[in-house]
Structures are given as structure tokens and as C-alpha cells.
Amino acid sequence: xxxxxxxxxxxxxxxxxxxxxxxxxxxxxxxxxxxxxxxxxxxxxxxxxxxxxxxxxxxxxxxxxxxxxxxxxxxxxxxxxxxxxxxxxxxxxxxxxxxxxxxxxxxxxxxxxxxxxxxxxxxxxxxxxxxxxxxxxxxxxxxxxxxxxxxxxxxxxxxxxxxxxxxxxxxxxxxxxxxxxxxxxxxxxxxxxxxxxxxxxxxxxxxxxxxxxxxxxxxxxxxxxxxxxxxxxxxxxxxxxxxxxxxxxxxxxxxxxxxxxxxxxxxxxxxxxxxxxxxxxxxxxxxxxxxxxxxxxxxxxxxxxxxxxxxxxxxxxxxxxxxxxxxxxxxxxxxxxxxxxxxxxxxxxxxxxxxxxxxxxxxxxxxxxxxxxxxxxxxxxxxxxxxxxxxxxxxxxxxxxxxxxxxxxxxxxxxxxxxxxxxxxxxxxxxxxxxxxxxxxxxxxxxxxxxx
Numbered sequence: 001x002x003x004x005x006x007x008x009x010x011x012x013x014x015x016x017x018x019x020x021x022x023x024x025x026x027x028x029x030x031x032x033x034x035x036x037x038x039x040x041x042x043x044x045x046x047x048x049x050x051x052x053x054x055x056x057x058x059x060x061x062x063x064x065x066x067x068x069x070x071x072x073x074x075x076x077x078x079x080x081x082x083x084x085x086x087x088x089x090x091x092x093x094x095x096x097x098x099x100x101x102x103x104x105x106x107x108x109x110x111x112x113x114x115x116x117x118x119x120x121x122x123x124x125x126x127x128x129x130x131x132x133x134x135x136x137x138x139x140x141x142x143x144x145x146x147x148x149x150x151x152x153x154x155x156x157x158x159x160x161x162x163x164x165x166x167x168x169x170x171x172x173x174x175x176x177x178x179x180x181x182x183x184x185x186x187x188x189x190x191x192x193x194x195x196x197x198x199x200x201x202x203x204x205x206x207x208x209x210x211x212x213x214x215x216x217x218x219x220x221x222x223x224x225x226x227x228x229x230x231x232x233x234x235x236x237x238x239x240x241x242x243x244x245x246x247x248x249x250x251x252x253x254x255x256x257x258x259x260x261x262x263x264x265x266x267x268x269x270x271x272x273x274x275x276x277x278x279x280x281x282x283x284x285x286x287x288x289x290x291x292x293x294x295x296x297x298x299x300x301x302x303x304x305x306x307x308x309x310x311x312x313x314x315x316x317x318x319x320x321x322x323x324x325x326x327x328x329x330x331x332x333x334x335x336x337x338x339x340x341x342x343x344x345x346x347x348x349x350x351x352x353x354x355x356x357x358x359x360x361x362x363x364x365x366x367x368x369x370x371x372x373x374x375x376x377x378x379x380x381x382x383x384x385x386x387x388x389x390x391x392x393x394x395x396x397x398x399x400x401x402x403x404x405x406x407x408x409x410x411x412x413x414x415x416x417x418x419x420x421x422x423x424x425x426x427x428x429x430x431x432x433x434x435x436x437x438x439x440x441x442x443x444x445x446x447x448x449x450x451x452x
Contacts, residue, residue, distance in 0.1 A: 006321040008043045012036045013314050017357055021400045026410075029403060030303035033310035045317035054312050060271040061167030062305045064260075065115055067274035068161075071256070072118045073299050074281045075249060077291060083246050085126040089134075096208035100144060103127065104196050107148045111155035113253050115162045116392070117304070119152040120404045120411070128415035135212050141417055143203035146427050149408040150396055151196060157188040157392045157439075161260055161270065164308050165360050166388060169367040173384045177264035184385050187446045191393065191439030198431040252281065307403075308360070315364040327369045335370075339379060340444055346370070347386035347440045351394025355401045363391035382447050386440060394436045397428050 002010070016036035020029045040046050046054075075081065088106055092099035110119040127148055131141045156163035160170050160180040170180060256277035263273040282293045318324070331349075335342040346366060353362035366387045370380055395401030399409055399421060412419050 005043050005045055009040055009045045009314075009317045009321050012039045012043075013318060013357075013361070016314060017361070020358065021406075023406070028303055029406075030307040030310065033307050033314070037310035037313035040314050040317035043317070045320050046313055050316055050320070051313070054309065054316055057171045058168055058309055058312055060269065061164050061171065062308055063271035064161060064167060064274045065164040065304065066300060066302075067271070067278040068114050069118055069304075070278040070296055070300055071253060071281050072114045072122060073296065074278070074285050075253070076122070077285055077289060078246070078249060079242075080246055080249060081122050081126055083242065085130050089130060092211060094211045094213065096140070096211050099211060100147065100200065100203070100207055101196075103144050103148050104151045104199075107152035108155045108192065111152050111162050112159060113250075113257060115164070116153050116156040116402075116404045117164075117407065119155070120149060120408050123148055123152055124408055124411045125415065128412065128417060131417075132415075136208065138417060139206055140208050142419060142423060143199075143206050145408075145412055145417060145419060146424060147196070147199040147203065149405060150199065150428070150431070151192065153396060153402055153404045153408075154192060154195060154393045154435075157191070157388055158185045159261075160184075160388075161257070163392060164304065165363050165391065168308065168312065169363055169384065169387070172367050172371060173380055175381050175384065176267075177261050177270065179381065180385070181261060183381065183447055183450070184388070184443070187439055187442035188389070190442045191389070191435055194438045195393075195431060195435040198435065199427065202427050202430055249281075252284075253277075256281075311360050312364060315361050315368070318361075318365065319368050324365065324369045324372055327365070328372045331369070332373055335373060335375070335383065339382060342379070342383050343386045343444045344437075344440055346383050347390040347394065347436060350387045350390030351397070351436055354391055354395030355398045358400060359391040359395035359402050362395070363387055366391075378451065382443070385443055385447075389436060389439050389443065393439060394432065397425070397432045399424055 013036065016032050019027065019032035023029065037046075041051070084106060088099070088102050091102050107119060107123050110123050114122070124145070127144055128141075131144060156166060158181070160166045160175075160177050170177070256274070259273050259277065260270045262268075263270050282296070285291055286293065331345070334345050350359075350362050350366045353365065356362075367384060370383055370387070373380075375383070392402075396405065399405045409419065409424075
């Protein structure tokens, strides 16, 4: 029978998730999470000692993600993302099918270079603007927007540094970025290619075969006159200069991302490495554009830190009242019987929990549960990666599965493209279950291969 403390903690969790999903009057998700965390602390389910333990697990992940977001904001100041959209349209060469594949590639790369939430915030407005200028119908816009959102969110699977909850979970299972990438990059990338192929088959008939010619007179901040076929030599030279500059920035960001893995391999703080990279980029912007770093205080979404910490407090409360102990009791015989079965059981379970409760608490609960089972290190890490697949891919079945998809729906509505739950789920129910199963198969056989 539940005591008062357990009842308060469970009810707090359920009400908090309900408010996060419904977002009354556009309420920021950090507000209900913070209130919920305070109630759990006051109930005694989480002690001050626990808060110290939670802080130690979250601080590095939070700093790394914040530094990455700062880099994204700096690149936006340079016009990098608008430039990307221009290149996207050029590469498409008036082909709707070619634009589909380049859109997915852009979303994949933005998540790898930054993170899933940042990728959604960056690519969705750019796609909306581009599709608007192409004068596509609502039904023609849907394939690009839905597939872009799914690929952008799922692309946080290959490398742990592209998702704050993945970074937190890595800390819990004592796994570095190097090992995560070695075990996950190949199966996850195969899974993403499989997902993109299914999305293409799903939307093939809706994709316009030929795209309209972009108008010459567009917002100069968006196109920078790059579409004008008869540019004077000075403007052509300026565009080439801009392209070289953008490639230098891209190369720098790539070097920073690689340095995170090198730092992880040599047991150096990835948070410090990421901060150094963002400071250099801020200095570069200050030198080139004369924009001081002070604007970062206003532009950086600090609420992400508050949300992540508060959600972990609530989940830790569920752990302390015996939820993970119950899961360990029920799942331990199944998990220890076979790595193959364990892979699919945990991947499937986290997928279901993510679509019910959101992937942040689902992955945290699943990861803490695994650490309580006394598994050998390789088994623990392999099943943890199955959890990641369930959390980052399986969660996409419903729009409420991730904060990234909730933000995406909000941005598309604001951009006057109202994509309903029904429209979203027509694609995801066809694409997500087979993608999760395929990726879990790839993970199992890849891990078996590299271990032998």
C-alpha cells in the first residue's frame, strides 16, 4: 500500500507531465517541472544529499549543451543557417525529390553539429521560409516538415553529445563518448537511413516532381541575392567570399565536435572543451561583426538547465519510493536471460514509456533501473544503448514523446502550417515501429561483431 510520500511523488509526476504536454497559455515546460521538483523535495522523497548527487550527474551535460547552443546562436549571427537554406535550394535544382533528401541531410547534420532541440529550432523556421517562397501547398509542405523533424530528433542517437538526456544517462552508466560512438554510430546511422527510406516511400506521391522557380526579390537577409541569375561580378565574388567564410566556420565547429570525443577518450572534461570552443567562436564574432558576447545572456535558453535538473529530481523521487526496485524485480529475469531479448525488451519498454511520459523521464528511469541490476559492464552499456534507441527514436510515435517534437508543432503552427496529430501519426505509425526494430537488430549484431 502506498504511503503519503509515495502518493504525493507519483501524483506530482503525473500532474507535471500533464501540464508539460498541454502547456496552458504557452507555459514554458521548466515552470511545472520546477514546481514539481520543489513538491517532491518538500515531501522528503529527495534529500539534500540526493540533490548533490543529481547536480554532479547533470552539471557537465548541461554546460556542454549550453555551450553548443551558444555556438548555434553565434552561427546564426553570421547568417550561417540562412546560407545553408540557400545552398539547400540550389542543390535541389528545382527537384522536389532531391529537396526531400537534402532536407533530411541538413537536419541530420544540424543535430550532429549541435543537438536535437537546437536542430529543430534552427531548421524548422528555415524550412518554413523556404517552402513558403517556393509557393508549395500545405500537403506538399508536410513531407519536408515531418520528415525533417523526425530525422532531426532521431539523429541524436549516433553520438551522445547531441542530446542533454543522453549525456546525463552516459554519466550514470559511466560510459564515455568514444565508446558510445564506437558501439552506436554504425547501427544508428543504418537506422536513420532506413527511417529516411520509409519516409520517402510514405510521402513519395505527395512530393512535387518539379519545384517552382524561386522569385528574385526575396528577403535579402535570407537569400543574400544568391538566386539572381545575372549578378554583377562583384556580387558573384562576394557570394564566393561568403561561401569560403561559411566553410571555415563549419570546419571550426567540426573541429570542436571532434575535440569533444578526443577529450572524452583522454578523460578530459567535455564541458570545458565545449566552453572553450564557444568562447573562441564568440570572440571571432566580436572581431568580425563587433557584437559583444553580452547578448548571449538574453538569447541562451537557460530554462533547459532548469528543466533537466527539475525532471531528474522528480525521477529520482520515483526511484527513492521504489519504482526502479519494482522494475528491477520484474525485469531482471528477462534481462539476464539473453542479451538479444534484453535488447528488445528495454528498447521496446523505453519506447512505450517515452510516448506516455516523454523521453526525458523515461530514459532516466530506464537507466537508473539498469544500474540497479548488477549487470556486467558490457551488458549494461549495450542495453543502455537500446534504451537510447527507444528514447530518441521510439519516442517519435506520438508528438508528446519528445520536447523537440512539441516545439516543432508549436513552430509550424506559428508558421501557419498546422500539422495535426492525425497527419503526424499517419507517418510515424508506418515508420517508427519498423525503424526501432531494425535499429535494435543492427545494434545487437554490431555489438556482437565488434566484441568478437
